[in-house]
Amino acid sequence: MPISALIVDDSSVMRKIVERSLRQAGIDLTKVLEAGNGAEALVALRDNAVDLILCDINMPVMDGLEFIKQLPTVPNAKDVPVVMITTEGSESHVVEALSHGARGYIRKPFTAEQVKEHVVPVLGGKS
């Protein structure tokens, strides 16, 4: 099933790599939104419904952990699965992200196969 995704990362190169990895993983993307930080992502979600959010942690303005804490305040986004993609390997970041509702955690560097392993299960059959 085709899905729409929001990719949140302060690097435009990384946003493109994540999108390419999703497509290489066989995920049928109909719409891809991009945001450079958590604040931009919250704004984008107020006007756009998506099926999946992939989010970096270390970003200026609003980081990924603050973003997932605030995500439930956006009515049409509170149930959207979020997968974190980050260089941060600390266990405390993983625990904090998961405790605030993240459904998966991918460490950079990553392969398209790893993206598939973490993303497909959270889509609940939509992919």
Added chain:
Amino acid sequence: MKSPNDLHSGNGAHADWIPLLETATREVFELMLGCQLTLPSEHQEAGDDVTAMVGLAGQLCGVLSVRCDGKAAALMTSKMLGVPLDKVGADVSDALGEVCNMVAGNFKNKIAGLAEGCMLSPPTVVTGSDYSLHSLAESPGLAISLLFERMPLVVSLQIHS
């Protein structure tokens, strides 16, 4: 045979980190660019057109940098994005900054205690060769030389504490 990188551990402090730095760098290039880095037969200076730096703070304080010439940086960008070399445009600095960020993150995650106790700054990228870098590091630091598509690439870690 010794790797040329065995020779670049400054005053010998943290020399055991050199293989970890090399592995961290190789993994980033294999997974994100789909290419194998090779060892130069002898230490080669990279061109200094593009230098990306990431600061480390916490249990390890210092600066990790990745340095190469502009042609190598453009080819890295091309491989990361999967676009032709002549289409990479302004993404080169962003791409090299991300390479440096991933090498720094992958490196610290390989050292016990640092994944939790060391934070990374956003990358800074300097282009051009007409600059001087003055470090207040307490040790000469570590450096490894590798070849990316036969072009020199230098990854160094200046350790402040």
